[in-house]
Every structure is written in structure tokens, then in C-alpha cells.
Amino acid sequence: VDFDDASHFKAGTALLAKLLKNRKTDFSTIVGEDYAHKQLQAFVQKRLAAYEKDRDIPSIKGTSRLSPFLSFGQISIRKVWAACQGMPSSTGKATFLKELAWRDFYHMIYFSHPEQKNYELIEKYRNMDWRKNEEELTKWQAGQTGYPIIDAAMRQLNQTGWMHNRLRMIVASFLTKDLLIDWRQGEAYFARQLIDYDAASNIGGWQWAASTGTDAVPYFRIFNPITQGKKFDKEGTFIKQFVPELAQLPLKFIHEPYLMTDEEQADLKVVLGTNYPLPIVDHNEARKRALDLYSKIEP
Template identity: 55%
Template sequence: MQTVVWFRRDLRIQDNKALYHACRDLGQDELILLFQANPEQFIEDSPNHQAFFASVGYFKEKIDEQAQLQVMVGEPVELFKKLKKQLPDWQRIYYNEDTSGFGAERDQAAEEFFKENEITSHAYQDAYLHGADEIKNQQGEHYKVFTPYHKKWAEQTKETPLKVDFQPQAVQQKVLFPKDEEQFKKLLEKLPENQRPLGEAAAKKRLEKFIKNSVKDYQKSRDIPSLDQTSHLSRFLRTGEISIRTVWQLVEAATSSEGRKVFQQELCWRDFYNMIYSFAPKQKNQPLQDQFQHIKWENDVALFDCWKEGQTGFPIVDAAMRQLQTTGWMHNRLRMIVASFLTKDLLIDWRWGEQYFQKMLIDYDPASNIGGWQWAASTGTDAVPYFRIFNPTTQSERFDQKGEFIREYVTELANVPNKFIHQPESLSKEEQEEYGVILGEDYPKPIVDHKERRKQAISMYEASKEFARETSEGKQKDD
């Protein structure tokens, strides 16, 4: 008989719940290690896509040194039918579940197949410190506001990492689907070279470096892009190259500090957004606050292109967007600034921005990124009020005081002195020539007037609220 371990976004051996339990329960079964690549999820020319499959390729390379990771390409249920035909004695499957988005729908369809074919399935909550259904209020309901959620979350005991007794000799060594393997190999060959550090060892090293050098002062340094003192763990958590329990354990063991406390709160935000997404699955396409369903976004394509290319005339926004294009990553403070700018200054639908981030970010996580866009657009639960709008210039002055980050990515402004770096449009013609940047030629003038757009944004949100109120009152009268 065969036992299958189905890998998805848990690309590691150690502290992998599904693999741990499969190895513990294995008995005399043959172990099949499986990864499915679903073309429906591929994103063309996407750093996100490229980074994820680089990690899968590396994981397979490491597994194949001692065992065999089977790869299948196609729609999951159809692939399971193929697998069952190939392995009629297959009776058990272990995997780490998804509770939101596409992953939840895939798991539900797979479970129906397992039931129909009398395959015993074992699914585990592996990706979060606390799963979507674990933290509830006194009424047994899910929290809608972060602060009380965090208070309850902090009281709960956190699981410790599991030591997996991996048994390579029990793994099926033969390649079961050679054509799929070849197709996957061709996919990997198309990936850009020199992908980031990959695998469990690299993730652990990154974590240890963060704890040693940065976590103590995290609360002070995390908002300063030029310092680059954030953990950079999100990309490894996204692929599961490190477990969230390992992160918690090592951070918890670090010397107590305000920085450690703030970082642990960030891990709580991660659980919170996953909980929200799991119980509001339509939030990828719909505002969580019904009153903001009627916003009439301007959706100017030319302005959207300026935002994507880092050509808005607002240096901090442009530096952030160019960092994203160059590295596939963006500093967290900058994510908030550019998201607010897109929705509140350019008056462009937050879903446009979320989709662009999905394509470009190597650490894209649907729950946290959608949550972030709903926050920026003031359409989600626990959102910043719509009338509190980031001023990109004051944000720049506060978090990149000397313009170090701006100069790194907006090289046109390299010679501009500090007093002009946040508002180069204030340079006189003589100063532009002196510092080697002609506005409108070398670097754009601001594409919008922030003060005017702020007024428009507030008016736009209030109009949506009013329409929602009138519609609701009209329905009540009809009833």
C-alpha cells in the first residue's frame, strides 16, 4: 500500500506537520512524495511565479538527492485520478491545508475525490501560529477588530516545532510520471538565473541573522527603508521553506525587548488577516465594508502606468515602485505608502494594485496582501478611517529623512540636496541645471496635486457612504 504526502506551500522537511504524521504512521507503507504544478495558477512574466517555482525546484533537487519528489502537472483532481490509476493500492494522503482563496476550493474538491475513492485524508493547520478558527470572542464568533484579537491571541500557547523522522528508504524512488517531470524541468529552465537564496538552510540563516542583528531595535528601525532592518522572512514563510513555529520559537528565545514584542505582534497580524480572508473569501474582489461598494474610481490607465513604472513625481513612491521592479520585493512601510497613493491620490481601484502586487511580489500572500490593500483603501475591517490619508511628501520626510533610499532607486535625483529631495518640483530652473535633473525631462513633475486629490478622495468615499445609506433606507421602506 502507499501513503502520499502532498506538498504545496510547505517546501521543507523539518517541522512539516503533514510529513511528520505521515512518517510516524507509515508502518510498512511505501511513501510517495508529491508536488502538483497547476497551470491555472501560473502568472506570465511574474517574479512571484518565478520565485515560487525556483523554491520548488530547489526543494525537489534536495529531496532527489536521497529520495524522489514526484511532480505532476495539471488540475489537481484529474492528477489524483491519474495517480490512483497508477497506484491502485494508495489508501492514505497527508497534507497541510489551506482555508482561504483558491487553495480552500482546491482542498474541498480534493477531499470529495478522496472520499469517493475511500482514501483516508489527514489535513493539518501548518502555516499559521493559530489557524483561522482558533481565536474567537466570548460569543464564539470571529473577531473583526485587531486589538481584542491580539489580546486573546497573545494568551494562547504556541505550538513547538516537530522533529520529523524522515525515512528516505521508504520513499518510492521510481519517477512515476516522466512526461510531467520533463514538463516541469522545462518550466524551471525558463526561470531567470541567480534567484534568491533558497531552501530550509537559507531561511534558518536569515532568521538567525535577523535575531542577532535587528530584532532588538525592530520597533525603531522597521519603518526606515534605507536601513533594511525588516526580517525578510515573508518570502520564506510564503513558500514554507521555514515554519512559523520555528520562527516563533527562536524569536521567543531571544532577549526580551520592545523590538521582539513588536515583531511578535506582526506575526499576530499575519494570523489575523488569514482569519479575515478565510471567513470573508470574497474580499479579493469585494470591499469588506459594504458602504464602500459604490466608490466611483477614476481608474486612469495612464496614471496607473506612471505608478507602476515609478514615474509619479513623488520620489518616495517612485523609489518604492522601482525597488519592486528591480528586486521583486518592497519594504513594508513603502507598501502602505504606495497603496495609499494609488487609491487616495490617483483614485484608482485598490484591486488593480492588489493584482499588480500579486504578479510582482516574491512574498505575495493573498491573505496579508489583500488585507493590506483593503486597509489602504479604507474598505476593510479594522481599517484606517477613509479621511486619514497618507501625505507622500511628509511620509518621505519622516521615514527617509536624508533621501538615502530615494537616491538608491531614483538615480536621477542623486545629486539633489536633502532640502529638495522630497519635493524636487520646488527646484528653480537654475538649481535643476546645477544638480543635473531637468523636471519634465529627466524626472517627472508631480502627476497630481495631493491636496486637491485628498479632497476628491474624501468626497468620493462620502458619496459611496451616502448612496449605501439611501439604498438601505429604501429597502427598509419596501420591506
């Protein structure tokens, strides 16, 4: 669009006004350099020391939440690093600084290998027989997989434009390993939805999950969405927040609603297949399928 052209500028201004009118969240008070600095100070002073133990729990504010500001240049990585250096030594501080280094690592890799947006870094995986299943892809995108932790994570992304880092790994593993859907499909969806989208980190993370990139997770490491939910959302607090149709379920069913009998479903008013989906794939069977596909490529 040529915004030097008066008609194009007018059309663009009208489109912007329409987008602003239809927005569901008012971001005007939570953006900018000053706000980013306040967020940084709150993190290093109140949450940095506990970062190591809190960062994997999506129901609490255990991460820095600085990624949107870094992505849009409202704060610099050097400023974040410097702020951390002024704090006492702790395992949380050491772990967070390593995460900043990982960010730079992915930027270095992307600079050296810009083709990784379209091609697997590990060449032997470039002819993977990924499944093309639009129905399953759509259900994953909408948070309708029948696996509560996956669905809660995807709904958090769709509703807020952000997703907890532990959950990013879980949903990426589910798409690429359980569903065997091309990691590029997941990367592209994240690119559309994330307010903190960073090409280097996003592409690097997706190739890590798919076992196709640099320093990637071994192909046989496949996250179990049930055990991941039980480990990192033990009480189902996060699930109940983003999957309200399961909010009334007791703990014994919150991670595995498909274990309910028909009578229990009726009592709890959660009818599987009606107001919450049955699992779109059996994880154990899907794991075997993924191992079979990847092992055929291994030397």
C-alpha cells in the first residue's frame, strides 16, 4: 500500500479505525517504553529469584512477560541483562540469564540460516511425510483437541495473543508428534496470533519441538499431554480458567475427562462429544506412529 497516495492513506486510516473499534482488549495502557521498564523492575525485584521453580507453572505469573516489549523494541535485551546483573545471585537469576542467551542463540542461527523458515535445518528431515489433516489442524488451533492442557493453552493464545512458554512446547509437540502435522503450519499460526512474535525464536522453537532443528529435542522425546498437565497444572487451575466448560470437574477428571462414565457426565453436565470433545487422537497410538515415521529416517 502506498500511503503517499491520498486515497490509499484514507483507506488505511479507515481500516485502522475499524480494527480499533472491533478490538476486544484495550492495550493502550499496557504498552510503551515506560510501562516496559516498570514490568522489568517488577520482575527482577519480585519474581527473578523464584524464576527457576515458578517458570513452568502457567497458572501463576512466574515468567518475565517481557517478550512483547522485546519483540516491538520497547525495551532492549541489554537493559534486561543489566537489570538482572544488579540483583543478588540465585538459581532463578542464573536460569533466566541462560534463557536470554538462548534468545540470542536463535537469532544467531536465523541470521546464519535464514532458509530455516521454510526448510528443516537437519537435511534428512526435509522429506518428512507430514500428515495433511485440515480438520485436526483446525481443532488444534481452536483448542478443541479433547486434551485439556492443550485446549487451555491454545485458547490462551487465541484470547490474549500470548502463551506461556512451557505450554508452547507442549502444544508444538502435540501438533508435530501426536498429529504429525508439518511444524510450518504451527509456526505460521503462532506468527498470526502472537503479540510477541519473534521469527528467530518462534522458528527455532518449532524446529526444536519437531526434532528438525539445531540442538533439537531427540525425535523420541514426545510430550504426553496428560502427564504434562498433571505436572505443571496440578490442580487444573489454568485449565479451568481457559476451558470453562470443565471448571466444575473434580480433580480426578480435570486432566482426563474421557474417564467419566455416562452417568458422571450427566451429573457434571459435561457431555463428551457435545460440549467438550473426545480426544481427537489416542496419545499412545500417536506416539507409536510418530516413532515409526521418525525411526525410518534415522540412520
